[in-house]
Amino acid sequence: MDSEKIKIGWFSFSCCEDNTVVFTELMNDHWREWKKIFDFRHARVLKSKNILDELDVAFIEGAIASDEHAEKLREIRGKSKKLVAVGACAVVGMPAGQRNYFSEEQNKEIEFLIARFSALPKVMKVSDVVKVDAEIPGCPMEPDKFLSAVNGLVAELRPSLIQV
Amino acid sequence: MHTFDLTMDRMTKVEGSAGLEVRVKDGKVEYVKFKITEYKRFFTKALEGKPLITLPQLLSRICGTCSNAHILASIEACEHALDIEPTPQTKILRDLTMDGLNIRDHALHLYLFSMPDIVGKDAFLDFDENDPWQHQMLHDGFEIKAAGNFLATLVAGRSVHALYPVVGGFTHFPDEKGIEEAIAKLKAAKPAVLRLIPVFKDCTFSFDRKTNFMALVPKDKYGFIDGCITTGTGECIKEEDYRSHLEHVVLPYSQASAYKHEHGSYMVGALARLNLAKHMLHPETIKTLGTTLDMFPSTDIFRSNLAQAVEILHCLDHAVEVLETYKFKPEAVIKKSPREAVGVGVVEAPRGTLYHMYKVGSDGVVKQGEVIVPTGQNQINIEEDIATLVENLLQTTTDKDQIQFEIEKLIRAYDPCMSCAAHFLKIKWKGV
Numbered sequence: 001m002d003s004e005k006i007k008i009g010w011f012s013f014s015c016c017e018d019n020t021v022v023f024t025e026l027m028n029d030h031w032r033e034w035k036k037i038f039d040f041r042h043a044r045v046l047k048s049k050n051i052l053d054e055l056d057v058a059f060i061e062g063a064i065a066s067d068e069h070a071e072k073l074r075e076i077r078g079k080s081k082k083l084v085a086v087g088a089c090a091v092v093g094m095p096a097g098q099r100n101y102f103s104e105e106q107n108k109e110i111e112f113l114i115a116r117f118s119a120l121p122k123v124m125k126v127s128d129v130v131k132v133d134a135e136i137p138g139c140p141m142e143p144d145k146f147l148s149a150v151n152g153l154v155a156e157l158r159p160s161l162i163q164v
Numbered sequence: 165m166h167t168f169d170l171t172m173d174r175m176t177k178v179e180g181s182a183g184l185e186v187r188v189k190d191g192k193v194e195y196v197k198f199k200i201t202e203y204k205r206f207f208t209k210a211l212e213g214k215p216l217i218t219l220p221q222l223l224s225r226i227c228g229t230c231s232n233a234h235i236l237a238s239i240e241a242c243e244h245a246l247d248i249e250p251t252p253q254t255k256i257l258r259d260l261t262m263d264g265l266n267i268r269d270h271a272l273h274l275y276l277f278s279m280p281d282i283v284g285k286d287a288f289l290d291f292d293e294n295d296p297w298q299h300q301m302l303h304d305g306f307e308i309k310a311a312g313n314f315l316a317t318l319v320a321g322r323s324v325h326a327l328y329p330v331v332g333g334f335t336h337f338p339d340e341k342g343i344e345e346a347i348a349k350l351k352a353a354k355p356a357v358l359r360l361i362p363v364f365k366d367c368t369f370s371f372d373r374k375t376n377f378m379a380l381v382p383k384d385k386y387g388f389i390d391g392c393i394t395t396g397t398g399e400c401i402k403e404e405d406y407r408s409h410l411e412h413v414v415l416p417y418s419q420a421s422a423y424k425h426e427h428g429s430y431m432v433g434a435l436a437r438l439n440l441a442k443h444m445l446h447p448e449t450i451k452t453l454g455t456t457l458d459m460f461p462s463t464d465i466f467r468s469n470l471a472q473a474v475e476i477l478h479c480l481d482h483a484v485e486v487l488e489t490y491k492f493k494p495e496a497v498i499k500k501s502p503r504e505a506v507g508v509g510v511v512e513a514p515r516g517t518l519y520h521m522y523k524v525g526s527d528g529v530v531k532q533g534e535v536i537v538p539t540g541q542n543q544i545n546i547e548e549d550i551a552t553l554v555e556n557l558l559q560t561t562t563d564k565d566q567i568q569f570e571i572e573k574l575i576r577a578y579d580p581c582m583s584c585a586a587h588f589l590k591i592k593w594k595g596v
Contacts, residue, residue: 014203016583017180018228018324024272025323028310031302035289046276047287048176048572065203095225096203098210106209119203140228140324 006158009042009055011076013062013069014096014123015089018140020045020061026143037154037161055080056157061141063089063096064124066117077130082153085126086146088139095139097123166191166558174201175572177277179229180582184571186550191558193551198543198575202586211533216242216502216524217331223520223535224325227583229272230537232265232316232326233513234520236389241520242331244403245507246500253495254333255389256486261320261329262388262511263479267312268323269514270434270472273579274360275305278469281573282367301363304356308476311346311353315483318342332498343487350484357477358452364470365456371553371574372464375429375545377436380512386437386444386478388512395430396440396461406508410519410536418540431545432516432538433579434471435462442474446481449474465549465577472514472579502528513538515581539578539585546578 012020024045027034042050058080064070077083089096099110100122114121126132134153136146154161170186183199207226211219220238224231236258243250250258276288279301285291288305291298313323318338321327328336338346382391392400393409401409417430439461443450450457453474459467502524509520516538523532553574557567 012181014205016205016225016228016231018225018231021228021272021324024276025268025309025313028306028313031289031306040287040289044174044176046177046289047280049286050176069203095210095222096205099206102206102209103213106212110204110206110209113204117203139225140322 004158005039006037006154006161007041007054007056008038009052009058009076009080010040010045011042011058011060011072012044013060013073013090014065015062015087017045017061019087022140022143022146023059026147030147037158052076052079057082057084057153059084059086060090060126061085061087063093064120064126064129065096066119068118070120070124070129073126073129081157082133083126083130084134084136084149084153085132086136087141088137090126091135091137093123093125093128097125099123166562168564170564170568172568172571175575177280177572177576178580178582179227180584180586182575182580182582182585184550184575186554186571188554188558191555193554196547196550196554198546198550198580202582204586208533208535211522211530214530216245216522216528216530219520219522219530219533220329220331221325226535226537227581228324229269230513230515230518230581230584231324232261232320232329233388233511233518234535235326235329236261237509237511237513237518237520239329239331240389240509240511241507241522242509243507244509245505245522245524246331246502247505248332248498248500250333250498251495253492256490257319257334257337257492258329258389259387260483260486261316261326263483264312264314264316264319264323266388266479266514267476267483268309268316269312270476271305271308271312273576274364274469274472274476275301275309277576277579279305279363281369281576282363300359304359307356308353308360311349311480314349315346318346330497332500333495335497337492337494338487343492347484347487350480350487354477354480357473357480361453361456361470361473361477364473365459367466367469369466369573369577370464371466371549371577373549373552374463375431377439377461378430378432378517378541379436379440380510380517381437381441382444384444386441386446386482393510393517394440403510406510406519407506407521410508410521410534414519414536414541415534417544418536429545429548430541431465431578432541433468434475434514435465435468436516437512438471438474445474445478446485448481448485449478452477452481465574468577468579502526515539515579515584516541537581537584539580539582542578542580543585546575546580549574
């Protein structure tokens with residue numbers, strides 16, 4: 001059990017997916033080691049057959065813009081031992097949530113779109129919806145902070161894999 | 165005859181979040197809807213009332229992977245509005261920024277998104293390390309991406325939401341040590357690029373049909389920032405005419421109903437660029453590729469993958485030449501007082517022609533803006549092609565999984581960017 005690969009999920013909500021790009025760039029240097037220790041169960045950027053069952057770590061990028069998003073996020077939380085918010089949109093809700101700060105006039109011009117897409121009245125950050133175990137700030141996320149968070153999680157969840 | 169609905173909620177291995185709906189009645193495709201499955205973030209509304217010079221960093225956040233192309237299109241639009249002419253060195257640094265972007269972005273698409281379909285694997289990381297060729301591809305893919313990432317970081321500060329390029333110039337310049345390291349990494353990645361090109365040259369995937377191609381083509385050498393917009397039929401829309409072209413051709417087209425547009429379909433992207441300008445590629449690239457370039461012009465959308473691989477080689481050859489010969493010097497950023505104006509910026513983003521247009525007042529505050537992304541322009545072609553593909557497939561199969569896989573393969577060849585398109589794709593409704 002202890003040597004089993006760490007089950008990873010990567011999920012994108014409302015954002016520009018810049019953290020996904022940073023993640024795939026970090027992979028340039030770390031893919032050999034990550035291939036050995038991570039089981040990427042759910043990562044749409046990497047694969048088609050994605051499974052959402054039990055995850056060790058769920059990485060969440062993007063802000064929460066609809067009830068559907070919030071529901072999905074709660075489902076992920078329920079199935080994940082650790083949940084990490086990555087990047088500014090997930091951590092502080094911006095800039096994806098810039099409409100939260102629109103003027104009355106601007107709001108009038110977009111309200112039909114908010115209604116049509118059943119979007120939430122206010123865009124939320126991840127911690128507004130579920131408990132967050134760690135946050136990696138930055139727009140995009142800061143690569144070094146992401147790596148140290150990942151190393152910390154490996155040490156906590158599967159200390160035996162650190163030697164790999 | 166076959167009658168069914170096919171719905172794909174969220175496609176995989178594309179940039180951002182795309183969905184698709186296809187309705188087939190009596191063996192004929194009734195409609196295809198390439199869908200937004202992402203929530204609007206209202207960038208073109210948010211830019212109103214902001215100081216003009218803040219737009220490049222704000223609009224960069226439309227899309228992570230295309231961010232540096234948005235920054236350069238935005239800077240160009242701001243400079244046109246402010247009447248700023250960038251220095252020759254600034255232009256060179258911007259070309260290098262585009263080289264870095266294309267190398268890493270095309271490599272992401274070709275290795276992580278497209279190559280698994282060729283090898284018959286679900287994911288690039290599933291490639292078998294005991295198979296010498298698959299093992300090689302794994303190493304190659306990450307090596308090329310890393311070289312492009314290094315170049316972008318050296319020149320622009322970051323490969324995502326670049327920090328150094330600003331309106332009027334650059335705030336930081338590449339140092340000797342970084343330049344040497346970039347040259348070494350790019351040269352080391354070249355054999356990998358030469359292994360990549362035959363993979364897509366020999367790939368038998370094919371979907372051929374007639375369409376028009378449009379791209380921003382420079383005057384004398386292959387590039388992504390300057391030139392005139394052309395469709396290869398002799399016309400040349402110059403910088404001063406960008407606005408009328410955007411308002412009279414691109415906007416009506418990208419907002420047209422898919423089957424009622426007036427100007428005929430067109431597509432943008434690496435295939436369009438190669439079709440229109442292959443003779444301007446870097447001399448070293450042309451020499452290396454020889455007869456491979458005879459495959460262009462092509463109307464087969466899967467040749468877009470080969471076109472991207474060719475562009476990786478071009479960007480690598482171009483970047484190495486510039487880094488080996490040009491001496492960079494610190495320069496002050498050009499600043500000018502605001503004036504009432506309209507500025508249009510046009511660049512070739514990795515996925516095709518990208519337009520930014522801003523109307524700004526004499527106080528330097530933006531009144532209104534417009535952004536037209538490549539995927540918005542390709543949408544009509546994508547939907548038309550899927551309809552034809554599905555009808556062709558129905559001659560020999562009714563297996564929905566098979567049809568779905570073939571559709572995804574075709575869409576991946578277009579390399580759509582939904583993070584960009586989420587905000588600009590036209591919306592279609594059931595029953596409309």
